Amino acid sequence: MSLRNEILQVTKELLIKEGFSKISMRRIASRANVTATSIYLHFKNKDDLLLTLIEESIKTLKQALQDSVNSEYGLTDQLRILAETYINYALNHPQEYEIIYMVRPEEMPKYPKDKFRDVRSAYELIADIIRESDHHEYIEVEDSLISAYTFWAQLHGVVSVILNRRLDTRIPQSTFIDQSIEHIIRGFINQKTPA
Amino acid sequence: MSLRNEILQVTKELLIKEGFSKISMRRIASRANVTATSIYLHFKNKDDLLLTLIEESIKTLKQALQDSVNSEYGLTDQLRILAETYINYALNHPQEYEIIYMVRPEEMPKYPKDKFRDVRSAYELIADIIRESDHHEYIEVEDSLISAYTFWAQLHGVVSVILNRRLDTRIPQSTFIDQSIEHIIRGFINQKTPA
Amino acid sequence: MSLRNEILQVTKELLIKEGFSKISMRRIASRANVTATSIYLHFKNKDDLLLTLIEESIKTLKQALQDSVNSEYGLTDQLRILAETYINYALNHPQEYEIIYMVRPEEMPKYPKDKFRDVRSAYELIADIIRESDHHEYIEVEDSLISAYTFWAQLHGVVSVILNRRLDTRIPQSTFIDQSIEHIIRGFINQKTPA
């Protein structure tokens, strides 16, 4: 593995293990068995390194979602698969997920706006799926973009609770996930609350 | 305002404006127009200061939720009101919310376990409401605790998206909130996904 | 006990328990259950407090030595009793001993010269005893002052080793003391090294 990639990898690990505030050039360097100075041969500065990380992470999440799209699924199945994909990605790549969604913009100096736009395009993907669905009879879609965000927000909530270790220890994680997905999907079905 | 309160206030502001990692005793002191040393007259150390903040924030959130409980409501109404209360609290007290739920445990050295338990008791409140409801015919409650966490996770997702400024600028915040609550409540109604 | 005495007592305890460098006005105050400010009501400043401590400690050591002098003893017995008294005092009042002899003058800002002179008068006491002794046949006393210092130096060495916890744990302290006193006394007996 090239040093550049090693640095990126190490940084991801540090991020998830010790949190954003504990990331330092020295720590990264030490983990990668190089001098802090060496990092500057591959990245302009700390911001550059972190932004590179963000970019790459966004790319892999988008790819994972796109790979789970199949026009042959019905809408419900498609949403369920998207939800599962999303949650799986987040739990299997907590570092990347952390970087994309859980690091507050304020902590990221000079986080450029076009990166944000890049992240948003992931929701467009979900919005497209909902919009293009044939199954309008089943679903509430006054506005597919809002629905996409609603869908995502709920998924993000589920993931956050787990990644932040706020889930009650008495609850098995898989049960929580299954039931959450069930709730989320059901919320999208076009049935008004019974009178 | 007493200096103690001023320090707490300033810290909250710093937290929301610049993020957790930018909080420092010097910065807090400077904002409060005192020497860093003076903070130690009111708090044992940085942890003590942050934990005080956490404790107080948890208290106010729990109070807000408790105040919104009324046994005369039907379950749906009660859940809706809880959801609204929760989201309103988070948006009106972003600093407090941030402290309670969005700061990663890793960033909080020695975050004591009993504080965690304190936070959890807020979910128990929700769990109790679901459990004690008369309206079992309407709701899926195989396990009220899991349901409470699911409910909370979804609310947390909605709040996170907004507080983290990840909501698409084309979407009005209030519309997003209303629709999200609708989805969440609907997900709890006892209707299986149509075959 | 008056607060003034309480402060002196607490300071002595701190000195022996935590070492000179750990003594601080705040720590002293906290141990005495008063505010740091209160110390300044009884002592001009930290130096004043420490010097008071020194003065009082010197006084008690001198008194102990003087009390162990009895003109009816023979020289050897008198020296042995002085040695025992000295070592006992040091071990029973380690704080005072520490203050008098083991704190380096450099650590004690503005340690006044007349205080040093006061300490020295303790050796004069020993010197006097040696000088006035009838038993010149037994002892090497070309210069009683030097002898007094030699005597003291050896006692001090014994005490230092114990107080500094440098004595090998395999050696019982009492055995070490007994044997040391034996050696010291014997060194004073007027017998040339066998050819």
Added chain:
Amino acid sequence: MSLRNEILQVTKELLIKEGFSKISMRRIASRANVTATSIYLHFKNKDDLLLTLIEESIKTLKQALQDSVNSEYGLTDQLRILAETYINYALNHPQEYEIIYMVRPEEMPKYPKDKFRDVRSAYELIADIIRESDHHEYIEVEDSLISAYTFWAQLHGVVSVILNRRLDTRIPQSTFIDQSIEHIIRGFINQKTPA
């Protein structure tokens, strides 16, 4: 001179000139005309710096003692030479001596046990010499280890008095040393105190 050595040297000087409690990273740096940060390029932290100093000092003392051992000497001569070597070392390397014996363990956080053992091995050296001597008829050696400690304690006392500047100014230092060595050696000769 390398900065590392310069730092060690400067620290030794500070120790003897201002005392242990006045040693600070800033002061050391300032004396060495570098930033405090630079010290950390050569030593992990303050303890590491001090322990390095200790280790090196112990090594040189042990070497000096070992070099003065010669199996051709008689015991008395050997002890006298050891005593002279010891005192000479202490007076010529006061900083090192200070570090090894006069700094209280309490002041030295995390002073590792194996370092203590290292120091002790110096006494074992003396104990060995006494034990292996042919001249048992002349000497009291119920327990050579205790004798070694007694011997050392007395030497240490002599050195302490001088290094702590407690020797009466009327007494020439060399006279004091000569006479002290005489006393110490004589104390070891196998003659009971006359009845």
Added chain:
DNA sequence: AATGAATGAGGCTTCATTCAT
């Protein structure tokens, strides 16, 4: 491509002391 040395800023914390009450 990589390093070692260095720095200035800033992190948390404790210090002795003063001042108004």
Added chain:
DNA sequence: AATGAATGAAGCCTCATTCAT
């Protein structure tokens, strides 16, 4: 006689970064 609030200096240490090699 005692306190609480406050300060400026200093303690140890880590940071991101630069520069010469």
